[in-house]
Each structure stands twice: as C-alpha cells, then as structure tokens.
Amino acid sequence: EYKGIPLKANLSVCHASFSDADRPVYCCPAWKDADQTLLDFEFPDPSSPVRIRRPAHLVDEEFVAKYERAVGIMKQIPPDHPHNFWRQANMHCLYCTGAYDQMNSSALFKIHRSWLFFPWHRAFIYFHERILGKIMGDDTFALPYWSWDTPEGMWFPDIYRKGALNETERDAIHLREAAVDDFDYVDHDLASDAQIADNLAFMYHQMISGAKKPELFMGCKLQSGVEGxxxxxxxxxxxxxxxxxxxxxxxxxxxxxxxxxxxxxxxDEVFFAHHSNIDRMWTVWKKLHGDKPEFVDQEWLESEFTFYDENVRLRRVKVRDVLNIDKLRYRYEDIDMPWLAARP
Ligand code: C2O
Incomplete structure (x- = not known):
C-alpha cells in the first residue's frame, strides 16, 4: 500500500543486480558508500561563476581539447577512486539496475521510469561536470549538450568521435546517418529533411501536446516500499x-x-551530452508551465540520492536541492527551438 515515505537507498548492502535483459551485472564500488561520511548537499557559492552549457556542435576546438584531456585523466584515475571514469559510469549502474534496496524494504531502489528520473540525472551530471572542472582547474567548465531537438543538432555530435571522448561500442550505421531517428526504435531511412520534420513534430508532442500535466512529463509518482x-x-x-x-x-x-x-x-561520454539535453528539456518544459513546482509531495521533495562531489566527499542530495538550476550555478545557452511551432 502507499506509505508516503521519501525514497532512500539502503547503502549498507550493495548487491548484484540485473540488466534490462535480466542478465546479472555487478557495479558495487570498492569504496563502500556505507563506510563514507555522508554530508548534506551544499549549494555552490552564489558568487561563483555560472557554468554555461552550450550545444555540442558549437563548442570550439580549444574547449574540446581541454574536455578531452580531462576525460582522459578521469580514465587514468585508479579504478577504485570515485572520480575514475568507469566508477562514475557505475554510479548510473547502481541506481539504474537496482544494486541497492530501498531503506526498510526489500523493494529495489531504481530511478528510471518515474518522477525520480529528471532529478537523479540532474544531480549525476552536475557532479560529473564539477569533477571534470576540478580536474582541468576550470570552475567555468560546463558540459556540452546534444541538441537533438533542433535541426542543427540532429546528427551525432562530432566532438565525441575523437580521443578520450570517442567510444568503439556505438552503432556505426546510425552514426553515418542523415539525421537522428528520434523516436521509435525503427529505422525509417528518410531523407534528412523529412526526418527532421518528423522529429520536430515528435518533439512538439513530447514537450507540449502530450505533456500537459506534470505526471505525463515527469513520470509517475513512485512511492516507497512497493516494488513495481x-x-x-x-x-x-x-x-x-x-x-x-x-x-x-x-x-x-x-x-x-x-x-x-x-x-x-x-x-560513453556522450551520455552526458544526451543527459544535458534531457535536463535542458526539463528547464524548457518548466518554463512553458509558468515555472511552478512540478509536485509538492514531500515524498518526492525529500527523496534522496548520494554522489561524490568534486572534493571526493559523499553528498546526500534531495530532490528539493536540484529544482532550481540558478542555485546550482549553471544554465543553458539559448538556441532556437523550431519544434515549439511544429504542431502537426
Ligand atoms: Cu539513466 Cu539516460 O539513463
């Protein structure tokens, strides 16, 4: 039954979990989160620079070189260390495959397919960005976003094809294609203009006509203690x-x-560009809805996650902490959004 208790992971037991196809996976960290001192989240200094996330196809070479170097360094950090590149990736594995149970329950703690999706990923990429900035000694570093909602961004972003940003486990056929096939797992092999027009109409549906209520946009209200x-x-x-x-x-x-x-x-580092754009879509949707709180339910606002910050301290982050990006000191560079007018 519905208990109305905020969600929280039981960090004391990390266990094997299952992939989407039900294959066993193991992503538990060597530095056990349960052994770390858990500190409350603190907002960045309000006088610190605002990080400006820019479209991946518009960043310059100098930026890419720095970004590549920092990701390269992340890949060299010892594997147990929370800033190691694959350890970062495993943070996602932990919370996405259900490696922790929920507190006081045998239900798994998972953050997809519900109202935890946007806040968890916002926090995850927020820390990834700050860790990269720390590695490069640049407190203005901001993740690029893959603007697949706009015509210019509807190709696989080139900057992720090189050096430490490259990845071999990608679909070589799609990466050559005319424009991303956004929406239904089926390859339509359309000419790029037709694909772009379809994608824009689809974005209109996902952002506007199909997302009039918070539950439709944010996902259903996951309650604690009850699996499924x-x-x-x-x-x-x-x-x-x-x-x-x-x-x-x-x-x-x-x-x-x-x-x-x-x-x-x-x-795959492009994950972070993909999720920057997902996060950007959240900011856009929120603005279209008068900047009102998505939900006022305490069990959402008080649900919590843990992440290592740029100083390797484990932080407790509540959903309420990540609802205002001004306080998180980053923003998205504005670009045209022709899908706003792409009503089919
Ligand atoms: Cu946690 Cu894009 O998935």
Whole structure:
C-alpha cells in the first residue's frame, strides 16, 4: 500500500543486480558508500561563476581539447577512486539496475521510469561536470549538450568521435546517418529533411501536446516500499531519451551496449551530452508551465540520492536541492527551438 515515505537507498548492502535483459551485472564500488561520511548537499557559492552549457556542435576546438584531456585523466584515475571514469559510469549502474534496496524494504531502489528520473540525472551530471572542472582547474567548465531537438543538432555530435571522448561500442550505421531517428526504435531511412520534420513534430508532442500535466512529463509518482508500484516514464524519458540511447549503442552487442543498456550507458561520454539535453528539456518544459513546482509531495521533495562531489566527499542530495538550476550555478545557452511551432 502507499506509505508516503521519501525514497532512500539502503547503502549498507550493495548487491548484484540485473540488466534490462535480466542478465546479472555487478557495479558495487570498492569504496563502500556505507563506510563514507555522508554530508548534506551544499549549494555552490552564489558568487561563483555560472557554468554555461552550450550545444555540442558549437563548442570550439580549444574547449574540446581541454574536455578531452580531462576525460582522459578521469580514465587514468585508479579504478577504485570515485572520480575514475568507469566508477562514475557505475554510479548510473547502481541506481539504474537496482544494486541497492530501498531503506526498510526489500523493494529495489531504481530511478528510471518515474518522477525520480529528471532529478537523479540532474544531480549525476552536475557532479560529473564539477569533477571534470576540478580536474582541468576550470570552475567555468560546463558540459556540452546534444541538441537533438533542433535541426542543427540532429546528427551525432562530432566532438565525441575523437580521443578520450570517442567510444568503439556505438552503432556505426546510425552514426553515418542523415539525421537522428528520434523516436521509435525503427529505422525509417528518410531523407534528412523529412526526418527532421518528423522529429520536430515528435518533439512538439513530447514537450507540449502530450505533456500537459506534470505526471505525463515527469513520470509517475513512485512511492516507497512497493516494488513495481509505478512504472510510467514521462514523455521525454520514453523518447527521445530511451530511443536515442538505443540508437547510439552498438547493434551487434546483446543489449546495444554501451549507450543502449542502463548498466553500461554512462561508459560513453556522450551520455552526458544526451543527459544535458534531457535536463535542458526539463528547464524548457518548466518554463512553458509558468515555472511552478512540478509536485509538492514531500515524498518526492525529500527523496534522496548520494554522489561524490568534486572534493571526493559523499553528498546526500534531495530532490528539493536540484529544482532550481540558478542555485546550482549553471544554465543553458539559448538556441532556437523550431519544434515549439511544429504542431502537426
Ligand atoms: Cu539513466 Cu539516460 O539513463
């Protein structure tokens, strides 16, 4: 039954979990979160610079070189360390495959397909960005976003094809294609203009006509203690979020790894550009809805996650902490959004 208690992971037991295709996976960290001192989240200093996330196809070479170097360093950090690249990826695996149970319950703690989707991923990429900035000694570093909602962004972003940002486990066929096939797991092989027009109409549906209420956009209200109580992704989570994950992943791998499976998705740095855009869509939707709170339920606002910050301290982050990006000191560079007028 509905208990109305905020969700929280029981960090004391990390266990094997299952991939989307029910294959066993193991992503528990060597530095056990339960052994760390858990500190409350603190907002960045309000006088610190605002990080400006820009479209991936517009960033300059100097930026890319720095970004590549920092990801390269992340890949060299010892594997146990929370800032190690694959340890970062495993944070996603932990919370996406259910490696922790919920507190005081045997139900698994999972953050997809519900109202935890947007807040968890916002916090995850927030810390990833700050860790990269710390590595490069640049407190203005901001993740690029993959603007697949706009015509110019509807190709696989080139900057992720090189050096430390590259990844071999991707779909070589899709990466050559005329424009991303955003929405339904089917290759339509349309000419790029037709594909772009379809994608824009689809975005209109996912952001506007199909997402009039918070539950439709944010996902269903997951309640604690009951496994399978709610399994309803919001419009954008279902697509293009899920569909583009599969579109990027290697079709010859069993679960289209890396991007195509929860447990491996964040092993591909383009994950962070994809999720910056997902996060940006949240800010856009919120603005279209008068900047009102999505939900006022305490069990949502008080639900919590843990992440290592840029100073390797484990932080407790509540949903309420991540609802205002001004306080998180980043924003998205504005670009034209022709889908706003793409009513079919
Ligand atoms: Cu947690 Cu894009 O998935």
């Amino acid at each position: 109580w709610c399994d309803g992704p919001g419009t954008i989570e279902a697509a293009p979020h899920n569909t583009l994950h599969s579109w990027v992943g290697n079709r010859y791998n069993p679960e289209r790894e890396n991007m195509g499976a929860f447990y491996s998705a964040a092993r």
